[in-house]
Amino acid sequence: MNPSTNLTITYADHRKLRDHLFPGDGLEAAAILLCARTPGPRVRLLVKQVLLVPHSACKERRSDYLVWPGSAIEEAFDLAEADGLSLVLTHSHPGGLFGFSRHDDRSDLLTVPSLFQALGGLHGTAIMTPDGAMLARLYRQDMSPIPIESVMVAGDDLTWHWADRKFSPRPTAFTSEATQELGRLSACVIGVSGTGSLVAEQLARLGFGQVILIDFDKIEPRNLNRIVNSTLADAKAQRSKVVAFAEAVTSYRGEGVAVPVNASISTREAVLCASQTDVMFSCVDTLDARQIADLLAASFLIPLFDVGVSIPTRKAQRGAAIADVCGRIDYVHPGGPTLQDRGVYDPASLRAEYLRRTAPDAHREEMQAGYLRGVTEEAPAVIALNMRAASACVMEFIARAHPFRHESNAAYARTQFSLAANEEDFFPVESFPTTTIPQFARGDLEPLLGLPALRAPRSEAIA
Known part of the structure; x- marks a missing residue:
């Protein structure tokens, strides 16, 4: 069963918070977390800003006792009011x-009611221990508590602090305990085709409690040589990729693990479903879909793994020859360099893709190119390449959820491999600029992701 309640904080904010709360004097200290929220049904608080309460402003600080200054809470009211943020003292x-x-x-009991009076919404409190572990709870208007089941710290490593302390210390990679922890988490796979189906298969068999599958396409005969779990009957019936794949997962994991979303990631339905997850995998072949994944990761503080493969060709005496066989895996942590920062797409390339898509002749030419750039191939035999990239992508997640590398994960923000040259290159996070984007921890603020096309329908907004 996946945790229904979660608080997510970036590693940078967690470190800032920890440094302030433990200044070295052995006395309690205070801060206020300003949090956005994801749309329902799941309750996920997203730390948008950390307001540090100056040690000197506290009326009293002891090793087991603290008196809050009212001025700090009043300042938080002003910051939270405009966007309806939740406060976590x-x-x-x-x-x-x-x-x-x-x-x-x-x-x-004395302090939280004032938060409701000033702001409404959901508010709560949290504590941190010297090792950085966090425990949080929310309150209903009647002051009955809502336990926060997990606090996720998202950075180069991915850490979950569980309220029941079930996985403390952290599980070792590849163990049954790691599998049990994954059973409490949800993953989203955007694009369940050649590479995406292989990523989703690994996630389901690794033990994720829920795997949300997002794709609008149907299975065709030409897909059968590279979409795992697809059948001839599926192709003849032109079944939805996600529905067919979900049924396959159900056959070995049982009901409720695979959740098919037969829609484009550019739709409100798909964005709402993706917002509920703990980690996201982008396995798409268009730039606009990658842009949506990028915005989702930033808006809802979801760690993002993006994977792509290609087979460039060159002219030869007899037609075309293979120039390279390559792949790329990018890991984007909330608050870090986005896919746009890394040059995966930019406004010019997005516009060019749009023009190709809306111009029939150019679009037909692009589709014919497919995996093999410059070669018309209806059913490219690329499952081996897809498997190589999909495995690297999922291993990248494992390395961050249950670290096993000999050096910091910060050195592996991007992995690129060339099978033709037998080379593999790694790029540290410092290789890329980090820009400030307005969607950071935007949460359920309308329109979703800051995109007018994703605004709630009038009937939904009124409800």
Whole structure:
């Protein structure tokens, strides 16, 4: 069963918070997390800003006791009001107690009602222990608590702090305990075709509690040589890729694990489904779909793994020859360099793709090129290349969720391989610029992702 409640914070904000809460004097300290939210049904709080409460502003600081300054909370009110953000009042437990004390309970009863009076919405409190572990809870208007089941810290590594402490210390990669932890998480695969079906197959068999599959296309006979789990009967019936794949997953994982979304990622339906997940895999072949994945990752603080393959050709005496056989895997952590920052797409390439798509002759030419650039091939035999890239993509996730590398994961923001040259190159996160984007931790603010086309229908907005 996937956790229904979660708080996600970037590694940069988590480090900033931890440094402030544990200044080295052994006394409690305070901060306020300003959080956006994902659309329902899942409750996910997204830390948009960390407001540090100056140590000198606290009326009293002890090793097990803290008195908050009212001015800090009033400042948070002003910052949160415009976008309807939730406030999570956070303090440290220098002694290491991973739990809320009786004093914490009494303090919440006095302080949290003022948050409802000023802002409405959902608000709560959190504590942090010296090792960086966090425990959080929300409150309903009647002050009954809503436990936050997990706190995810998303950076070069991916860490989950579980309220029940089930996986502390963190599980070792490739163990049954790691599989059990994945059973509490959800993944989204955008594009369930040649590479995407192989990624989704691995995620389902690794044990993810839920795998959301997003693709609008149908299975055709020419797909059968590269879409895993597809059958001749599926192609003859022109079945939806995601529905057919979900049925295959159900046959070995049971009901409810695979969730098919038969829609384009550019639709509101697909964006809403993707927003519910813990980690996202982009296995698409268009730039506009990658842009949507990029915006999803930023808006909902979802770690993103993007994979692509290509087989460039060159002119030869007898037609065309293979110039290279290559692939790329990019890992984008919330707050880090986006796919656009890395040059995967830009406004010019997006416009060019749009023009090709809307010009029938050019579009036909592009589709004929397919995997093999410059060669017309209706059913390219690329499953071996897709498998190589899909495996590298999923291994990149494992390396970050349950680290096993001999050096920092920061050195592997991008992996590129050339099978023709037998080379593999790695690029550290510092290789790319990081720009500030307005969609960061945008959450459920309308229109979704900041795109007018994804605005809620009038009937939904009124409801």
